[in-house]
Amino acid sequence: MSELIEALNQLEKEKDIDKEVIMEAIEASLVAACKRDFGKADNVKVSIDRETGDMVVLAEKEVVEEVLDPALEISLAKAQAINPGYNLGDIVNIEITPKNFGRIAAQHARSVIVQKIKEEERKVIFNHFHCKEKDIVTGVVQRYIGDNISISLDDKTDALLTKNEQVKGEVFKPTERIKLYIIEVKDTNKGPRILVSRTHPELVKRLFEKEVSEVHDGTVEIKSIAREAGSRTKIAVWSNNEDVDPVGACVGVNGARVNAIVNDLKGEKIDIINWSEDPEVLIENALSPSKVISVSVNEEEKTARVVVPDYQLSLAIGKEGQNARLAARLTGFKIDIKSESQAEEEAEQMEDISVAEENVSEEFINFDENDMEDIALDEE
Numbered sequence: 001m002s003e004l005i006e007a008l009n010q011l012e013k014e015k016d017i018d019k020e021v022i023m024e025a026i027e028a029s030l031v032a033a034c035k036r037d038f039g040k041a042d043n044v045k046v047s048i049d050r051e052t053g054d055m056v057v058l059a060e061k062e063v064v065e066e067v068l069d070p071a072l073e074i075s076l077a078k079a080q081a082i083n084p085g086y087n088l089g090d091i092v093n094i095e096i097t098p099k100n101f102g103r104i105a106a107q108h109a110r111s112v113i114v115q116k117i118k119e120e121e122r123k124v125i126f127n128h129f130h131c132k133e134k135d136i137v138t139g140v141v142q143r144y145i146g147d148n149i150s151i152s153l154d155d156k157t158d159a160l161l162t163k164n165e166q167v168k169g170e171v172f173k174p175t176e177r178i179k180l181y182i183i184e185v186k187d188t189n190k191g192p193r194i195l196v197s198r199t200h201p202e203l204v205k206r207l208f209e210k211e212v213s214e215v216h217d218g219t220v221e222i223k224s225i226a227r228e229a230g231s232r233t234k235i236a237v238w239s240n241n242e243d244v245d246p247v248g249a250c251v252g253v254n255g256a257r258v259n260a261i262v263n264d265l266k267g268e269k270i271d272i273i274n275w276s277e278d279p280e281v282l283i284e285n286a287l288s289p290s291k292v293i294s295v296s297v298n299e300e301e302k303t304a305r306v307v308v309p310d311y312q313l314s315l316a317i318g319k320e321g322q323n324a325r326l327a328a329r330l331t332g333f334k335i336d337i338k339s340e341s342q343a344e345e346e347a348e349q350m351e352d353i354s355v356a357e358e359n360v361s362e363e364f365i366n367f368d369e370n371d372m373e374d375i376a377l378d379e380e
Contacts, residue, residue: 023050063075074092137196165183165196219239220239221275232322238274251272273285273330
């Protein structure tokens with residue numbers, strides 16, 4: 001069995017699998033085999049010599065005066081014949097290695113080693129991709145499995161792009177390389193299960209971190225992001241260096257940086273705006289490319305009223321309300337958008353209501369004590 005020791009030493013060196021862990025696993029496997037094949041009792045154990053690899057089956061027997069169960073007990077006389085130092089209550093290991101045990105041992109050792117290698121490889125893969133959780137990877141499209149897509153991340157690892165995480169309208173060809181966001185890595189009996197996404201807002205953020213060095217090193221921060229995957233994304237950026245324009249850094253020379261990200265996202269539009277601590281300024285920026293006349297906010301209720309030029313109303317709201325919807329998500333405010341003429345009309349209505357209320361108040365004020373006396377006389 002010296003070949004076993006050599007194999008385990010090589011395995012420990014190449015795959016960093018602890019030799020002692022495999023030894024203990026082989027011993028446990030052989031104990032189970034002995035009980036199954038030879039009907040041995042629960043006091044049986046298997047010992048492997050760590051130097052030579054020789055294996056023996058031992059029965060642990062208690063030293064007693066009168067033996068009632070030969071499988072579990074040994075007389076004091078027999079025990080002391082083995083070693084005079086044994087006393088009552090001691091445990092004696094008696095070798096009971098069956099015939100043909102070498103063949104059985106070899107089979108089980110091989111099986112355990114193969115299993116441990118698989119477990120270790122799964123562990124290595126899990127640890128590798130678990131570290132990449134919430135990050136992006138490049139995958140190769142393998143095939144469609146129903147509505148889901150199997151993605152190869154490397155020679156041994158596949159990920160699953162489920163229907164819910166696919167961008168509506170995106171169609172991929174086999175062997176096509178795509179960028180993906182790792183949502184979760186689960187450790188299962190069949191190996192790591194890696195779930196990826198093309199719709200997650202963090203995919204866009206991570207792409208900017210990879211493409212824009214100022215974002216990667218923290219000079220420019222992505223403060224907020226709102227995305228409708230496959231259609232449009234808005235991001236708000238801030239610079240920690242007054243000499244660095246955050247929007248310009250993200251756009252790049254002639255739009256090179258943002259265009260590279262747009263290509264990774266199959267043509268998805270990206271609006272990049274300046275972040276501001278002032279919610280009025282932030283909301284105005286978020287409604288870009290529309291021009292804004294005024295913004296009034298209620299920070300407690302997280303609501304905002306925005307007035308835009310009449311000819312900019314449809315642009316501010318966007319197709320099917322998309323621009324306003326993304327701006328609301330980006331800023332965290334519920335935004336009510338009015339055209340300039342609508343705002344003026346509402347202001348006139350409010351003014352008319354105010355005048356009417358003032359007139360009513362004056363009538364009550366002029367309704368003095370003399371009027372009360374006249375009413376009293378009329379009633380008499």
